[in-house]
Amino acid sequence: MSGEIAEAFARAKARGEGALVAYAMAGDPDLARSVDVFAACVEGGADILEIGVAFSDPIADGPVIQAASERALKAGATLRRVLDEVVPAVRERCPQTPLVVMTYVNVVMALGEERYAKLARERGVAGTILPDLPPEESASIRAAFDKEGLALIPLCAPTTSPARAETIAKDARGFVYCVSVAGVTGMRSELPANLSERLELVRRFSPVPVVAGFGISTAEQAGVVGAHADGVVVGSAIVRAAQADGPAAARQVCAELKRGLKR
Amino acid sequence: MDTETAPGRFGRYGGRYVPETLVPAHLELEQAYAEARKDPAFDEQVSQVLREYVGRETPLTPARRLTELWGGAEVWLKREDLAHTGAHKINNTIGQVLLARRMGKKRIIAETGAGQHGVATATACALFGMPCEVFMGAVDVERQSLNVFRMKALGAKVTPVESGSRTLKDAMNEAMRTWVAQVEDTYYVIGSAAGPHPYPTIVRDFQSVIGREVRTQSLVAFGKLPDAIIACIGGGSNAIGILHPFIHDKDVRLVGVEAGGHGLSSGQHGASLTLGTEGVLHGSRSLVLQDENGQIIEAHSISAGLDYPGVGPELAHLAKTGRLEVRTATDDEALAAFYRVSRTEGILPALESSHAFARAEDLARELGKGKHLVINCSGRGDKDVATIAARGIPAAIGQEGA
Ligand SMILES: Cc1ncc(COP(=O)(O)O)c(C=O)c1O
Numbered sequence: 001m002s003g004e005i006a007e008a009f010a011r012a013k014a015r016g017e018g019a020l021v022a023y024a025m026a027g028d029p030d031l032a033r034s035v036d037v038f039a040a041c042v043e044g045g046a047d048i049l050e051i052g053v054a055f056s057d058p059i060a061d062g063p064v065i066q067a068a069s070e071r072a073l074k075a076g077a078t079l080r081r082v083l084d085e086v087v088p089a090v091r092e093r094c095p096q097t098p099l100v101v102m103t104y105v106n107v108v109m110a111l112g113e114e115r116y117a118k119l120a121r122e123r124g125v126a127g128t129i130l131p132d133l134p135p136e137e138s139a140s141i142r143a144a145f146d147k148e149g150l151a152l153i154p155l156c157a158p159t160t161s162p163a164r165a166e167t168i169a170k171d172a173r174g175f176v177y178c179v180s181v182a183g184v185t186g187m188r189s190e191l192p193a194n195l196s197e198r199l200e201l202v203r204r205f206s207p208v209p210v211v212a213g214f215g216i217s218t219a220e221q222a223g224v225v226g227a228h229a230d231g232v233v234v235g236s237a238i239v240r241a242a243q244a245d246g247p248a249a250a251r252q253v254c255a256e257l258k259r260g261l262k263r
Numbered sequence: 264m265d266t267e268t269a270p271g272r273f274g275r276y277g278g279r280y281v282p283e284t285l286v287p288a289h290l291e292l293e294q295a296y297a298e299a300r301k302d303p304a305f306d307e308q309v310s311q312v313l314r315e316y317v318g319r320e321t322p323l324t325p326a327r328r329l330t331e332l333w334g335g336a337e338v339w340l341k342r343e344d345l346a347h348t349g350a351h352k353i354n355n356t357i358g359q360v361l362l363a364r365r366m367g368k369k370r371i372i373a374e375t376g377a378g379q380h381g382v383a384t385a386t387a388c389a390l391f392g393m394p395c396e397v398f399m400g401a402v403d404v405e406r407q408s409l410n411v412f413r414m415k416a417l418g419a420k421v422t423p424v425e426s427g428s429r430t431l432k433d434a435m436n437e438a439m440r441t442w443v444a445q446v447e448d449t450y451y452v453i454g455s456a457a458g459p460h461p462y463p464t465i466v467r468d469f470q471s472v473i474g475r476e477v478r479t480q481s482l483v484a485f486g487k488l489p490d491a492i493i494a495c496i497g498g499g500s501n502a503i504g505i506l507h508p509f510i511h512d513k514d515v516r517l518v519g520v521e522a523g524g525h526g527l528s529s530g531q532h533g534a535s536l537t538l539g540t541e542g543v544l545h546g547s548r549s550l551v552l553q554d555e556n557g558q559i560i561e562a563h564s565i566s567a568g569l570d571y572p573g574v575g576p577e578l579a580h581l582a583k584t585g586r587l588e589v590r591t592a593t594d595d596e597a598l599a600a601f602y603r604v605s606r607t608e609g610i611l612p613a614l615e616s617s618h619a620f621a622r623a624e625d626l627a628r629e630l631g632k633g634k635h636l637v638i639n640c641s642g643r644g645d646k647d648v649a650t651i652a653a654r655g656i657p658a659a660i661g662q663e664g665a
Contacts, residue, residue, distance in 0.1 A: 056558040057432060057544060059439045060282040066426055078556040105280055106543040110557025132280045132543070157284035159446060164287070182284050183444035 004098040004126045005151065005174045008047045009209040009230050018222070018261035019231030021211055022046035022254055023102065024238055025068035026053055026086045027077020033247075034072075035089040040247035041238065042094040044254025049090065050129070050233065053082050053103035060104075060131035062186030064236040068243070079107050079116070083123050091124040100153065100174070102129040105141070113141045117148040127151030127174035135168060145173075156202055158182045158192060165198075169206035176202055176210045177233065180225065186236050188215035196228040203229070219260025226261045266510065266577050271460025274583065276576035279459040281546045285439070288446045293461045295366045300468075305365065312357050313472065316390065317347045319354075321473075323480035323637070328607040335627035336490065336634035340610070341477055341505060343641050350613060350642030351473060351501045352383035356452055358469035360387035363450035370394045370445075373452040374438040376403055376431030376497070377568035377615065378410025379642055380454030385419035387452075395419040398437045400430035403567050410646055428561040431571050435545050455498020456575035459546030463575050470504025477637055478508055485635050491516035493626055494639035495619040496536065496589075497568045499575035501641035506587070507577075516588060519578065520622045522564030523591035531563035535574040536582045536589045544573040550582075565594035566614035566647065592621035600624070601644060601651060613642035614650070 012019040022041035026034050038049050054069035054077050061069070077086075087099060101120060108116045108130065120128065128150060133141065138152060145152045151174030156165050159182055169176050180195050181188060195212065203210045212225045213233025222232050234257055241249035266273045270293070279289055299305040313319040322345065326338040343351035356373075363371060371393050375381030381397040388395035397414055401423040404411055414421050427433035435458075442451045456466040474492075481489050492509060494502035496519040509515045522533030532538070539550035544559055552560040552572035562572040581587035592600070597614055600621035605611045612620055616639070623638045630636055644651070 054558075056427060057436050059436050059545070060443070062440070070426070073558060078558075080556065104543075106551075106553070106559075107557040109542060110553065110555065131282050132546070134279065134281065134283055134286045136286075137278050137280055155283040157282070157286075159284050159287045161287060168283075179282075179284060181444075182446055184440045 005048065006208070008098050012047045012231065016263045017258065018226030018229065018263065019047040019211065020045060020254060020257055020261060021048040021050055021213070021231055021233040022238055023050040023052055023233060023235030024242060024250065025065065025072050026051050026082040027072030027075045028068045028239070028243070029071055030075040031077060031081065031085050035086055035093065036247040037242045037250050038090045039093040040251035041254045042097050044251035045258035046097065046254050047231065048098050048100060049094065050100045050102050051082065051086065051090070053077065053079050053101055053107055055104035055107050058104065060184055062184040062236060064240050065185050068239050079103065079111050083119050087123040087125060098126040099124060100127040100129060101125050105130045105133045108141065113144040117144045117150045121148045121150050125150065127153045129153045129155070129177060131155060135171070153177055155179055158198065162201060165202055166205045169202045172206055172208050175208050175230070176206050178202055178210060178212045178229070179214045180212045181215045183214065185214055191215055191221060191225065195225065199228040219256045222257045222260035232261065266580055271464065273577040273580035276547070276549045276579045277460055277463060278548050279546060280543045280548065281459045282443055284443045285446060289459055289461070296362060296461055296465055299362055299365060309358050309361055312361070313354065317353050317357060318345060319472065320476045321345050323477060323484055326608050329604070332607055333624050333627040335632060336630035336636040337485070338623070338627055339484065339489070339635065339637045340640045341473060341637055343473060343501065343639065344610065344612065344643035348383050348386050349645060350379040350383065351470060351504060352380045352454060353386065354472055354504065355454065355466050355469040355500060356380070356383040356387040359452045359465065360391055360393065364391055366450065368450035369448040371450050371452055372396045372398070372438050372441055373454060374398045374431065374434040375454060376434065376570060377566065378403065378407040378414065378646065379568060381419070381421070382410050382413045382417070384452050385414040385417035388419065389417045396422060398422050398424050398434040398441070400424050400428070400434045402429040403431065406650060407567055407646060409649065430561070431567070432559065439545070455500040456503045456577060457498040457545060457547060457549070457573055463547065463577055466500050467503045467507055467577060470500050471507045473501070473504040473639065474506060474508035477505060481635070481637065488512055488515050489637040490630055490634040491518060491626060492637045492639070493518040493520060493619050493623050495520050495569060495615045495641060496574060496578060497533070497571050497615060498573070499578040501639050503575060503577055505639045510586060517586060518588045518590060518622070518626060520618045521589060521591045522562070522566065522569035522618060523593040523596070524563040526593055527591060532591070533562035533564040533569045533571060534591050535572060536579065537591055539574065547576050549573055549576040549579045565597060565650065566618070568613070568615040569618060590622045592618040596621040598651065598654070602657070610640065611644035612640050613644050614647045616641045
């Protein structure tokens with residue numbers, strides 16, 4: 001239920017904070033240890049968890065997440081196993097935190113869109129992000145998700161025209177994911193100057209919260225962006241920290257980002 | 264039979280599955296291409312370059328000794344190996360680079376497997392003075408070193424891709440990722456009739472010059488349309504290019520040959536039409552080699568140009584509806600065909616084209632005398648001689664061909 005997602009944003013807001021959506025790759029370095037990483041993110045203050053399900057050909061991802069996908073695939077992290085093993089385990093350790101799956105459309109199609117929607121909801125997934133599924137191609141998946149109450153979370157890009165951004169925002173479920181830079185996932189030292197205006201535009205039309213992601217890795221960046229959004233998504237910085245120094249490092253990155261998100 | 268059911272859809276296949284960042288670029292490309300097609304000056308510009316620079320039209324050559332040897336249909340070769348840079352790939356890159364210029368783009372990126380598309384893109388960029396970067400799997404960089412040199416000599420930057428299987432599919436991922444980051448001023452020249460809409464349509468249109476020429480040439484050469492046409496299929500650009508103008512000619516059999524690699528049961532092949540399942544790869548819905556979890560399986564072929572786990576959506580549709588007959592040839596069969604054609608006709612075909620030749624032998628016999636078979640000789644084999652020589656020249660073939 002996307003109600004869960006709305007509540008998580010509301011809780012963060014009530015505390016005077018922007019929400020932190022923390023991304024990590026299920027199955028990196030293996031299924032069990034990735035559960036520890038997700039739990040550590042929540043200990044560090046993450047409000048929503050984004051569970052990456054690896055795809056062999058991740059065209060929207062930069063080098064850090066791409067390498068994580070390769071490790072996860074080697075560890076056997078199929079969508080089915082993530083739903084059966086990782087999601088319930090994370091759910092148990094972090095019962096308050098909404099879970100969102102991020103993967104590619106082929107992975108969902110292979111399981112079957114209706115079957116996926118049903119299984120995901122049964123296991124406790126609240127929403128799904130498919131970065132290679134633009135609105136023009138999303139009708140049938142969206143219908144399958146709506147039927148189960150699973151939110152299809154749309155993306156909006158810096159290249160998206162205002163008119164298109166309006167359509168995307170109006171139809172959104174869960175939250176709108178505004179890609180902050182024209183590029184793949186990954187950390188960046190600078191974010192585009194017009195990002196705040198874009199976020200405000202999308203927020204005007206969106207019935208659901210709006211977050212910014214791609215390129216954000218520091219508390220300072222989270223603070224700047226978070227001032228114009230309901231939250232931020234951070235992936236590569238967490239994935240890299242977890243890979244180098246384990247769950248504790250992921251917790252620390254999240255705690256640091258949360259500091260930046262205090263209003 | 265009209266293949267396009269909706270813009271960019273070929274039956275169930277096609278579409279545009281790309282990150283939102285790239286959607287506006289695809290919409291822009293779709294519109295720019297639609298306008299270019301309506302402009303006779305653009306068409307004339309492309310035709311002129313193809314004539315004056317590429318060397319079109321390419322001949323339709325009677326293969327008299329193969330005809331005699333195979334003892335069946337009269338065999339004719341469409342000589343894309345004689346196009347500038349040695350393969351059909353140049354037809355598409357000239358068209359797309361001219362389109363990029365028309366759109367005011369400042370730089371060109373491309374992906375390449377065998378290197379033929381990379382060379383063809385680098386060539387068009389040199390001709391029109393545009394900076395060019397070509398992504399190529401690290402494995403392919405190694406096995407196609409001649410083409411890597413050619414691209415560099417032509418002034419292109421060649422970027423080896425180390426991710427995944429380090430072959431064509433990964434080069435395509437990397438080109439898309441790069442495009443996402445530089446979409447404002449960069450044009451991505453896709454090399455086969457695959458990828459997100461409108462690429463399968465654009466590439467098919469530019470390559471259809473092959474089939475249009477075959478139509479007029481066969482009427483002159485033997486007074487009717489061919490009874491069958493056969494082409495190899497990697498992503499499918501040479502196949503759709505020669506076959507598309509004949510889709511409505513019910514009496515013309517259309518045959519495609521996929522890479523059988525070490526054999527279909529070995530799991531090491533590039534036969535996505537034969538053994539693939541419906542999926543989304545590189546922005547389009549088509550038939551792909553994948554496991555039950557939707558992970559793409561690495562393809563295998565002795566020829567880098569057929570080593571691709573997907574296939575263009577229009578060919579998938581033609582195959583599913585039965586208009587296209589799909590066959591496969593193994594690495595060994597392609598090698599044998601390479602020597603056979605070299606020694607009977609004095610033409611070294613590309614290893615990709617050798618797959619078409621391998622099945623053409625059966626087809627010529629099936630068709631029988633009095634029928635006419637056209638084989639798309641999609642490229643020349645010079646780029647492959649190191650790969651082939653490394654296996655040693657089989658003595659037996661040395662005897663027979665003499
Ligand atoms: C000579 C030649 N033929 C065929 C192919 C296969 O590609 P397509 O199926 O797009 O024609 C290639 C690809 O590199 C090639 O170089």
